Amino acid sequence: MTPNAASASTGSSGPSRRSFLASTAVATAAVAGGMPLLSACGGSDSGSRDGTTSGKDAKKILPTYVASNVVTPDIPARNGSSIGFTSELDMAGLKTSVPKKLGKGGKVTVMSPFWGSPPKADNAYYTGMNDLIGVDVVWQNQDGNTYEQKLGAVLASSDVPDVVVVPGWNMNGRIPSAIISKFADLGPHLSGDAVKEYPNLAAIPTDAWQRSIFGGKLRGLPMPSAYVSNIVPLYRKDIFDKEGYEVPTTADEFHALAKEITNAKAKRWACLDMKWTAWNIFGVLPGDEKGLMWNLVDGKLINRMETQEYLEAIEWTRKLFADELVHPDAKLGKSSATDPGPKFAAGEFLIYNNDISQWYSRTAEQAAQNPDFEVWGMDLFAHDGGTPTFWAKNPAGIFAFVNKKASKSVIQDVLAVANVTAAPYGTKEYMMTNYGVEGTHYTLKDGVPVKTDQGNLDVLNAYVMIASPASTLAHPDFPEVARGQVEWQQKVGAHTKKSSFYGMQITEPSRWANLSSDFEQLEDDIIRGRKKIGDMQQAVSDWKSKGGDQLRDWYQKILDENGSAAS
Template sequence: MTPNAASASSGSSGPSRRSFLASTAVASVAVAGGMPLLAACGSSDSDSRGGTTSGKNAKKLLPAYVASNVVTPDIPSKNGSSMGFTSKLDVTTLKTSVPKKLGKGGKVTIMSPFWGSPPKSDNPYYTSMNSLIGVDVQWQNQDGNTYDQKLGAVLASSDVPDVVVIPGWNMGGKIPSAIISKFADLGPYLSGDKVKEYPNLAAIPTDAWQRSIFGGKLRGLPMPASYVTNIVPLYRKDLFDKAGYQLPKSADEFTALCKEITNARAKRWACGDMKWTAFNIFGVLSGSEKALGWNQVDGKLVYRVETEEYLEALEWTRKLFAAGYVHPDFKLGKSQATDPGSKFGAGEFLIWNNDISNWYGQQAAQAAQNPDFKIWGMDLFGHDGDDPTLWAAEPAGIFAFVNRKASESVIRDVLAVANVTAAPYGTKEWMMTNYGVEGTHYTIKDGVPVKNDKGNNEVVNAFVMVASPASTIAHPDFPDVTKASVEWQQRMGAFTKKSSFWGLQITEPARYTNLSNDFEQLEDDIARGHKKISDMQQAVSDWKKQGGDKLRDWYKQLLDENGSAAS
């Protein structure tokens, strides 16, 4: 998730990773987090142990952590939250985090997913960044919507760019084994104290670096994320306050609230598709990556779909649909065409299950036309009214890799690029990376940088993909949203647990790659009443027979041999 990305209106009935990343031109926000539905990895059995290094072996590979003291956040990270910045930016007092150019003037080609129309290669943003870094970066931007196809073709060829950005959701099929065979070990340049040559990389949290170990080597440059769930039940606080609605503290109270809100004749419904919130309030293991769905309970590994909590969450979601509390667009699957953002803004439904970035994205998009508009994040609760049991997302989900054939000078130039793009908020390097050149790409209005059309066209989807600072939320135009977003993460972080394989790169054997593919569609069919809970129970039984139990044994052996990275 790019540090300056926010979706002003999600393009699907649930959170969409691609629409989110595509929306960097819509609003500027410093957010990093892992989206749901990331595809798990698959590769040949020969690489089935790749990327599972933990414990003492991992400590030998990991860069030393040296916290940055260049800029102090207004709200420090706590319980796995992002750090927050609420202060207005004074561009005349921005700090410098890279006092001298580390680049040696070489040329570096970078292939990365891009959503939208890529700018010309000699545009002012690219040339200014190259001048700042001291490296001639040549971008090979590829359509983010079809990136997996291009990625497969390029990695199967002998013509691999110097750097390739690979999001976690593109790590299917043979990609994990290609990562291990095609990309360089960065350990000789970054492990231990060696990283101190690149202070902004040294300030990247250790958990994110742990996720960058593939095939027993430190190969990735990570985009760190808060491990707190990024799915928030956003609600129309302005309309809640006006009507006197009380926030629910249990699943039954939520259902009762939905009944109170819904009036189909008046074109008002309570909510959108609440499946992902249901998983959270019922304590279901994470579905964002296959490995996170496994957890050891009383010495036995259990997969998320086998649990009672999973079925209970689906049944609760189904009842919301069946009772007519869900906006009909979500039931009919038309939300992509009809834009749920505008209908949320119009008050047609009041609770929207969405990525935390939309807290700001929706507020920024609606505030100009509706000054009274205010959305807020509803705290997650346990379904029975007790504290919730939440499961940690991954601390990094997008990585940049360096061609294993690259010379040392090229690798050093790549690290020089990453050291600039990983600069913290409030520095000159962060401003250039995320906003471009003042006067050319943005202007400052009341202490807030505002991109113009040129900025929205050029300063997107590129340098931010190479490496990023520790997870940050910064909205100087809406400081109350910044504060509330970070504090929401902090409160939810207090209830967040790490499952057995959290923080590790797991490459499942190829024969299991597609084993769980049908569960997501079946979940949605059950929620909408097209299938029954018994259909899911049968699917789980089939899953066990078709390889689920053998996959459990494989994961158990992995855990016995490597241990857990979660602490």
């Protein structure tokens, strides 16, 4: 499969949304882990009530979970990981998970973000998928980099397509309340045992459906993800082995290794900006969704920005820059920070952190031209070498919504589409969704499906955005990478905790919507030496007085009403 999309963030536990540039990345975001969500929503149909829906209220709404038995994974999910497939893909023995077309032959318009140049409307991938499903899906692809503006305009109008895909990082401003007022309640079709008509949707984990409750109704079709961190410190294992470098197990060891690696005269530096790894190794609460930034500590809700760990992580990252151990492009914000592939392959830096999907994409792109190249994922560690604490991200981050004005037959056609796109790995439906038409979009090389140039153009950013199976890692061409990825997740998952608001779909009152919006820039300014740690301490003090303490009380009320998800 192709790699997953990069994560998005405001407070940055993952790549920022500005760096979400999709290559083949988004094409199979669904099966490699999805993206964390920035902000969320809950409340009444009018959109007037803030908060969340959980506990007994949510149980009445959620679909019944029925595990899929069509294909058995080689590595079952454990500790919040994805499931993994490492054995040879039996192309001649692909299973069928949708034995008959559920589509009624209707037309469904879908607006979705797209990164790259959208293919022609009548391309063989779109026509092949529509024939498989029995629905005429018409794509209204929009530029993913400016999608939020387009989304806001469309949702403010009366001309809303049948289906609208909304990534979590675009749920800002009035978009959350528009989701509640503009989109249909899918509960009558999916809640409880009703979902069993769509077996692939029934196999989506309950946590992902919990995230799909907006305004007290089941409105979203989710893209599930593993809840463990998706940010991996990737390193050049081939060069480490050759030079005898030891993988570090503490923050100080990392710094010492970075000094050993760096030789500016030879155009080699240790790493890029390691802030996202710093959050993990110092045990900082996630910053990629507002609800996850809070946790109950000794009876009081604490925000990540108020913790000592937050300041320590920033200071450690700042020192890597100050000691000139970071590639100069990262300080200047140049392309290698967002497209690290070429200079990483050239050995200009040996370590960088990014979405777990890049473990595969770096491997795949270098396999033919650089056979000695080997990238691997560095195990995360506690900064002091003790027992680490990592924090769970939310288990779904992109959603598809159906227009509230859609007829019953349109809703049924949309669910027919979703039931195909959520098919598990190892099925005919999965192959069609993720690889397209054999001979046109992929060919078999030694029994392994390999995308053609046409496949890389057409099979991208589309049907996987409607709904997806449980988070899956599978690379038929590099099964050892899939194994490494899942095992990495499981090791991290063994030390991963769920904070107080894990899994809850929350919207904050609009008066506080921009309260923490400047913190990511301030973090980067401090790390690059343009501001001081004292500036952050002052910013946190200002944040508290300008509404942070009131926001704490508001979250406490949610906690009192719903209980904590912490574990």
